Amino acid sequence: MKRRIVTLGAAFLVVVASVLVFVKPADAAVGLHVEGRDIVEANGRPFVMRGVNHPHVWFTGQTDSFADVKALGANTVRVVLGSGKRWGPSTDVANVISLCKQNRLICVLEVHDTTGYGEEGAAASLDEAVDYWISQKSALVGQEGYVVINIGNEPIGNVNAGQWTAATAAAITKMRANGFEHLLMVDAPNWGQDWQYVMRDNAQTVLDADSRHNTVLSIHMYAVFNTAKAITDYLDRFEANGWPLVIGEFGWRFNANEVDHETILAEAQARGLGYLGWSWSGNTDPILDMATDFDPARLTTWGQRIFNGANGIKATASEATIFGGGPTGTPSPIPTPTPTESPxxxxxxxxxxxxxxxxxxxxxxxxxxxxxxxxxxxxxxxxxxxxxxxxxxxxxxxxxxxxxxxxxxxxxxxxxxxxxxxxxxxxxxxxxxxxxxxxxxxxxxxxxxx
CATH class of the missing domain: 2.60.40.290 (Immunoglobulin-like)
Known part of the structure; x- marks a missing residue:
């Protein structure tokens, strides 16, 4: 079984595209929020995610990874957490947020236990994931400018994918009822790949469930998205409806039947969509590792491509202004090996x-x-x-x-x-x-x- 966890080990590799969902600008935005098709900071500046996924819950000692992905150019890290139903529980949320902030990274936090619910018998429901977020609320309140809450990873499998709409709307409603004002991210069903188009065809219903109008959809792109046409057709539908979108996970074309990562990178850049590649290191099948044994000096082919290639992270990432001393925040220094400032x-x-x-x-x-x-x-x-x-x-x-x-x-x-x-x-x-x-x-x- 892949460390990419169950998600990739099902009938085929799975894709999750984070679609930023739009209804109208978030009321009285306190941090990161949706405006039109864009994610913006509290000061109104657009923020486009450029980063990777880090499997923290299985490798809690790999805290250097935050500095390592930042040094390679990332502006965002999606952090794998566990609710305790299958992995964890992750009770170190405050420390994870601190690591993100110290390294000037926007922190997308996700509960992985929900992966494949309905098909994977051990999976947690979205409602159980919300209970976990409620248990961690004290670490999250006040971090709305730095943290996105991805309620549950790939929350529905391929069995009864239609349940996604009601379950996701209910989870959003419960988060808001419990006082969370953060930008929320929701993953697609079908192990994140939405190949039955449940998210695509019911996105507005889910967006309308958010009283703060501050939810973004996420698509995960793996083997279902192995051609340019499959990718562009899907993205076109969200763009035509004015729904913001983030590609919350994707892999690379390590054989002819896998994801067309070149098209994903090019289309994300052309459309101003955020993306978060899977994954930094630690996969049971290391084909999707970007760094061998978490070593930034040993980037794999995939790691070299996503960090250093055309439309990759180094070429397209821009740090969130909240880390630059602007109106929404104050600087948080990142350790560097040489002097870097000249005021x-x-x-x-x-x-x-x-x-x-x-x-x-x-x-x-x-x-x-x-x-x-x-x-x-x-x-x-x-x-x-x-x-x-x-x-x-x-x-x-x-x-x-x-x-x-x-x-x-x-x-x-x-x-x-x-x-x-x-x-x-x-x-x-x-x-x-x-x-x-x-x-x-x-x-x-x-x-x-x-």
Whole structure:
């Protein structure tokens, strides 16, 4: 049996696409929430999940994994927990959340015991999963900006998949009745792959059950999604209905009949959909391991592909602004092996000023991901420009949340339409991918404001 657990060991490999479910923006949003087809932070900034699944409940000692996936570029980790019905119980939720926050990762927490309910005799019901979340409520309240609650993993098997609609709606209602204000994620039936289209055809009913209008659907994509047509047809239906979507699990094409991961990655990037690959390490059948024996220096073919390939995590991930000192939170430092920050307050004309801080998010031979945090001074600003000089051997290849140009060795980054206006003391971040040789030196930044 696969550590991917029962899910992959059924009749075929299973897929779960997390479909962010939309009715209207979450009322009085307190953290991560749904607006239209997007997940956004409390400050209104869109957040696109780029990360992996970590099998924490079976490997509770592998706490370095949080820092390892962050160093490889992830902005989210989906953490496997147990309710005690089959695995666990996971009573270390507060510590898991702390590990996510220390490593500047959005934390998607899921109960795995529900996998294949109705077909797998030992599985927990969604109602039992909600009871577990209620038992952990003290660790979860106040973490709405950092935590997504994935109520139950692949909660219905292939027997009577139609029960998914009522069971999922009831679970959402019970979560809200017990005071949970978090963004909720719900997985599809059919071991997550929805091949009978129960979730696709009943999504609105489930969304309407949420009094806070703050539920996102999730699809898991494995062997059912082994062609580009199967993937695009499914995603098109959710897009046409205006339902936000996240691909909560997927594997890779290790043989001709498996998931078309290239199409998943490309379509997720083109559509602005979040994705969370299965899985970091620890599978009984290691074909789906990204790192051999949890060692980030021993990435498998799958690990190299999802972290370093086209449309992969390094190329497309952007850290949540709640970790950047903006209006929704304060920075949480991540350990790094070399100095990474270079704060440089720079007053400009008219008494306005801004400061820029440089941080290396992750570094690998010949490449790295950088981030710059721009903070307004004692006065509000309407725009900003950050410049720095590249060291010998450095180059910038791609950027997000800023318009970045290079002239010779000088890099100039200017705000884009949505992040130029900052109140006094308010911050925003932009990121970039770069290459280096010799010494990946930390530059001195200059920030000017208007």
């Amino acid at each position: 440089t307050p720079s007053p400009t004309g008219g008494g306005k000023a801004c400061a820029a801080e440089y941080r290396v998010v992750g570094q690998w031979p010949g490449g790295f991901q950088g981030e710059v945090r721009v903070t307004a001074g004692s006065s509000a600003i309407s725009g900003w420009t950050v410049t720095w000089t590249l060291a010998s051997g450095q180059a910038v290849s791609q950027a997000w949340n800023a318009t970045v140009t290079t002239g010779g060795s000088v890099v100039t980054a200017r705000n884009v339409s949505y992040n130029g206006s900052l109140g006094a003391g308010v911050a925003t971040t932009f990121g970039f991918l770069g290459s280096w040789s010799g010494d990946n030196a930390v530059p001195t930044l200059s920030c000017t404001a208007t």
